[in-house]
Amino acid sequence: MALLLKEQIDKRWPDQAKCTCTGGPHLYEITCARETLAELCGWLFIDMRLKFATLVVEEASREWRLRYIFYGGAGAVWVHVLASSPCSEESFPSIVESVHAADWHEREAEDMFGLTFAGHPRLGDFILHDDAWQENVQPMRHHFDPQMAIRFRKPAADWRPHRIVQEEGAFVMPVGPKFSGATESVHFLLETVGEDVIRFTPRLFYKWRAIEKLAEAKPAGRVLLLAERFAATTAFAHGLAYCQAVERICGAEVPPRAAALRIFLAELERLRQHAGAIQEICESTALVVAASGAGIVEEDLLRISGELTGHRYLFGMLAPGGLLVDLPDLACQRALRGSQQVLRQLEKLEARLRVSSSFLDRLEEVGLVAHQVATAYGLLGPVARASADAHDLRREHPYSGYEKFQFEVPSEEEGDGYARLRVLFAECRQSVRIMEQALDTVAGGSVCRSFPFRAGAALGWAEAPRGATFHWVRLDDQGYIDRYHVTAPSFANWHGFHAAVENFAFQDFPIMLASFDLSVSEADR
């Protein structure tokens, strides 16, 4: 497939696109003329069945550089499609008609850089809310001055929600940003004519903290703190993806002991996050004993993490080049025994849930996501795997030594809430299995190797508990950040969430929300 890709591109677009194989055998860079961009990306996404990872926009001194990153396919390749234009030219062709997964990425680029994407059906009012900011504030541009932007603020006072349903009697039910008990801040526009949700539009970015801007001109070590803390329920996975990007740029090797312990901790985090997701699903169906049982398991895992690393969310463990501190083998064994015990509790819980008809009635055939929808939206993680889209970066693009471990990538066919729950339970089992192997094979030696910084850019990736996360980092030769772009799994899953909730009754909405395990802070950044 790898060779095929270059040959086919050379044949199809002999003059418009140039394919080179630069960094390693699996990384292709395709420099592409603007008018061929949409066609080429569509071909990669639909015909070659690659997945869309992210769109990275960079403002170089004289030109815009856009990088559309695709991955996967039969040869497990990375394909970077590069397009550029002079700084004065701020319009690019939109690729969403064929690559629907790029929809929100283009909207983000429009909001952050002021680029327009010709042919995109709906730009504007995305990250920067129109009722808080005027147009032409472009925070990610180099010349952006926050003082001026804030001083001359003119929000659109007449902002109204975007409505799609125009039937007689139709109305919008607004929910949030503050709603329910202890939930993340997000706004939902639920359009209905009565019982069912007909159209659903999430309004995100109430929690936008502009971490990508904040990271600029900061030393790489400091930005790790941001990478860990912007979505801290999955802090380790994001920190890991970031560290791997920095290590890739500098050609740094991680000592084998650190690589194995990183996997151990990443799987511990996955287990804990999945237990939390299971707890939320049980709670959304008001099955109190099950919710309590899962809650006990989640707290047990938080305590195991706290006892092992000092921090319940695994902060302060990672460092570029390895780990900040070594973990004693005995403590790791203890954490593993605790996790195995917890897994037995989870298995008991699963067995009981499986025979609780009132619980299953709320989950089965609720929040359906068809396989085609999952692929078109580029859904990630357990949500995609429950719709027979069994992709996993740990398997297809292994990092930190995952290729050495035996594990399965669980997947289900139905794409409903119950399928997602089953995937979560199955992944918990695999996580403990990986943790066991990681401790069996862990070597001695140091856990951190320091390295000199060098200028460059690279993508770091990790399979976070909620799905694939991509961190694009560009460093200067002093080790300061030039550009940092984070694409977290919830960003993709929020994009596709509407497909699951539409044409279902209102009372199923909390259950569908819980079964998607969406994080707002991951998407908002």
Place this chain on the structure above:
Amino acid sequence: MSHWVFNGIRTGIKTSAYPRRPETAAGVTPGLPRGRKLDAGEAKALMDTCPAEVFRLEDGRVLADVRRCIHCYRCMRIAPHPALWEQSYEWALQPGRETGFVSAFKKSINICVVDAGDCGSCLNEVRQLNNPYYNIHRLGFFITPTPRHADVLLVVGPVTDHMSLALQKVYNAMPTPKLVVAVGVCALSGGVFAESFACAGGVTDVLPIDVEVPGNPPPPLAIIHGLLVATGRKAPVDMPATPYQSGGSGP
């Protein structure tokens, strides 16, 4: 379905004895740094490792402003003369005045939780308050969805620009007397997000704070301590020597 009842009973009591007795289980708190005696050179090395400007030198002693700590553990793990670390969880502070809650609110309060840009961990720790280990109902604390029923506003997150108005509206919708409990370093000072143009530097920029709970995130027991302080059932810990100044703690 009867197996749920049986199973629920068989699980037994998991609930922490706190505040009646201290909680001794491992892993319930990330701990906080404490100051120590160091000479000027050693102190500088310690202060340089801290990205959050927690430490300062006063009369040959390094003092720690725990409200700024982001739990990066640099001071404990890479500083040549590491900071002392205290595995406590009774952290809540009362900046200045008495809470002024009338005694009727001592036994039972309703809490309205607002996420003002939190990273998810503080909120997740607030979620743990309702799980069997902590079960705040036994202490008369209830999380309510509506501000109209709330006595305490519990805020997590640095108050992003987009959430600022919503936060003020929630506060204004609450009946008096009311208290604001700021939970987590971001709510106290903005934490790692303090420098962002899209955030305020903590809740103080928007609302008056009555009780502060440091930590990134504070564990559930520290949040419980904060609520007990708010209701006057526990004493706050001593304030650090100098008052906290807003802004400038980002990485």
